[in-house]
Amino acid sequence: MNVSMTVRLALKNIKGNRLRSGLTMLGLVIGISSVILLVGLANGATSSIMDDFSSMGADVITVSIYDSEKGMSYTELDELRKLDLIENASPYSMLEATVSKGGNKVKGSSLVGCGAAYAGMIGAEVEKGRNLSPVDIENSIKAVVIGNDIAKKLWKNKNPCGDTLKIDGDDYTVVGVLKSTGSSMGNNTDKTVLMPISTAQYLGADVSITEIYLKAVSEEDVDTATAEAKAYFKDKKKIESDYMDVYSQKQMLKSMEEANRTLSLLLGGIASISLLVGGIGVMNVMLVSVTERTREIGIRKSLGAKKKDILIQFLMESTVLSVLGGLMGIALGIGIGKIISLFGTAFSPSIGMMMISFAVSVSVGLVFGILPASRAAKMKPVDALRYE
Numbered sequence: 064m065n066v067s068m069t070v071r072l073a074l075k076n077i078k079g080n081r082l083r084s085g086l087t088m089l090g091l092v093i094g095i096s097s098v099i100l101l102v103g104l105a106n107g108a109t110s111s112i113m114d115d116f117s118s119m120g121a122d123v124i125t126v127s128i129y130d131s132e133k134g135m136s137y138t139e140l141d142e143l144r145k146l147d148l149i150e151n152a153s154p155y156s157m158l159e160a161t162v163s164k165g166g167n168k169v170k171g172s173s174l175v176g177c178g179a180a181y182a183g184m185i186g187a188e189v190e191k192g193r194n195l196s197p198v199d200i201e202n203s204i205k206a207v208v209i210g211n212d213i214a215k216k217l218w219k220n221k222n223p224c225g226d227t228l229k230i231d232g233d234d235y236t237v238v239g240v241l242k243s244t245g246s247s248m249g250n251n252t253d254k255t256v257l258m259p260i261s262t263a264q265y266l267g268a269d270v271s272i273t274e275i276y277l278k279a280v281s282e283e284d285v286d287t288a289t290a291e292a293k294a295y296f297k298d299k300k301k302i303e304s305d306y307m308d309v310y311s312q313k314q315m316l317k318s319m320e321e322a323n324r325t326l327s328l329l330l331g332g333i334a335s336i337s338l339l340v341g342g343i344g345v346m347n348v349m350l351v352s353v354t355e356r357t358r359e360i361g362i363r364k365s366l367g368a369k370k371k372d373i374l375i376q377f378l379m380e381s382t383v384l385s386v387l388g389g390l391m392g393i394a395l396g397i398g399i400g401k402i403i404s405l406f407g408t409a410f411s412p413s414i415g416m417m418m419i420s421f422a423v424s425v426s427v428g429l430v431f432g433i434l435p436a437s438r439a440a441k442m443k444p445v446d447a448l449r450y451e
Contacts, residue, residue: 074383087348088388090341091427095392095420096399098338102416103400107409109323121316122285123184124149124277124292127308133300134271137200137260140178143277146295148288151278153178154260156268162256164217164228172213172254174230176263182208182241184276187252192224192239195259203261205235211243212253230256231266285311338420341388342427349381349435374437381432382425389424393417 078084128134135154143152158174175181179195182188189208199206207228214223214237227234235258244252264270279288293309296302400410 083348084384087344087384088341088391090344091338091385091388091424092341092392092395094336094338094341095389095424096396098420099393099396099412099417100400103396103410103412104403104408105323105326106411106413107404109319109326110411111409121282121311121313122279124279124285124289124309124311126275126277126292126296128273128275128296128302128306129308130302130306131269131271131273133302133306134269134273135275135300136270137178137272140272140275142299143275143292143295146288146291148280148284148291149277150280151180151184153180153184153276154272155181155274155276156260156263156272158263158266158268160231160256160266162213162228162230167217169213169216169254171251172210172256173251174256174258174263174266176260176266176268177257178260180278181276182257184278185252187244188242189239190242191222192237194239195257199238200259200261203265204259205233205262206238206259207235208239208241208257209237210241210251210253210255212251213256214240230258279311282313285313289314338423338427342431345381345384345428346431346434349377349432350438352377352380352435377435378429378432381435382428385424385428385432389421392424393421 137154140152140154143149154177156176158176160172160174162169162172162174177195178200179197182194190211191214192208195206195208198204207230209223209228217223217228218226223237223240225237227236229235241252241255241257260268260272277288277292279285289309289311293304296307296309297304397412400412404410
């Protein structure tokens with residue numbers, strides 16, 4: 064019996080028992096679709112986070128000092144800018160404040176006290192007006208650059224530059240509006256208000272600067288620049304490593320990639336349990352099929368069919384069941400993932416995981432089909448023909 068004939072016979076037997084075949088494949092379909100869906104959602108979430116980090120730039124270094132008494136003053140940042148591999152530095156401080164104009168308040172807005180270079184470091188560009196300048200910081204000017212959503216809510220279609228808004232009851236002049244970028248690293252820049260760090264200190268920001276962004280001269284030098292910054296804080300500022308963190312976006316991206324691989328393997332392993340259950344289902348149904356078709360096996364053997372022919376026939380049936388279940392599972396997993404993505408959840412299916420899942424599905428059909436196929440092949444024609 065050739066392969067094509069065996070496949071056609073397997074499909075005919077599967078079609079003849081549609082309900083049973085469908086229930087047999089159900090375990091495999093659920094298992095594979097779960098693997099595709101969970102890994103795809105994990106990849107999507109990680110890719111979204113990594114895109115946020117990447118938008119800041121791989122040449123940005125974050126410094127966090129946990130002891131405010133060892134923080135820096137704004138003028139001391141010039142020492143950081145003089146380091147060989149540091150191009151620029153900007154402090155930042157997150158504050159809580161009420162932003163309003165004419166009785167209209169902006170819910171969910173965030174206030175950031177920062178330096179002139181901050182907007183460029185987080186990948187924010189000025190759409191209207193200008194950015195904060197060193198003069199604004201040096202003179203504690205009540206100037207602000209606002210996010211796109213704030214501008215639309217408070218000024219509708221008008222240009223807010225030159226006008227004022229209130230922050231905790233005080234008037235601040237709008238000097239610029241940021242381009243719409245959406246949420247990045249948990250912060251929605253469209254609802255952000257940037258003001259000079261020196262001005263923010265009057266609203267409760269620490270006088271001592273403990274959060275700093277550094278920009279390396281190039282992405283290639285970022286690791287060396289990170290080491291140089293660490294050495295500066297340890298040797299010049301006498302801050303031990305327990306009281307500070309100095310890390311680059313490049314390091315964070317690498318950590319995220321490693322975490323994603325671990326998470327994908329974990330989710331894939333958990334979902335693969337369903338494949339094992341599906342394989343057991345295939346074996347049980349094939350054993351039932353062998354019992355039901357005992358007389359058929361006897362007739363075929365009496366007409367000259369060899370053990371190998373019977374073995375291949377039943378093994379092919381279990382394999383075809385697994386292949387169909389695998390293809391349906393992949394299609395279902397991708398379909399559900401695409402539907403979920405319509406509601407804003409990132410979904411990024413993995414081609415590699417699809418191939419692995421399909422290979423595992425085929426393997427399940429072969430492995431769990433061996434016992435039923437072997438039992439069918441070992442039947443004696445006389446006993447099989449006598450079976451009632």
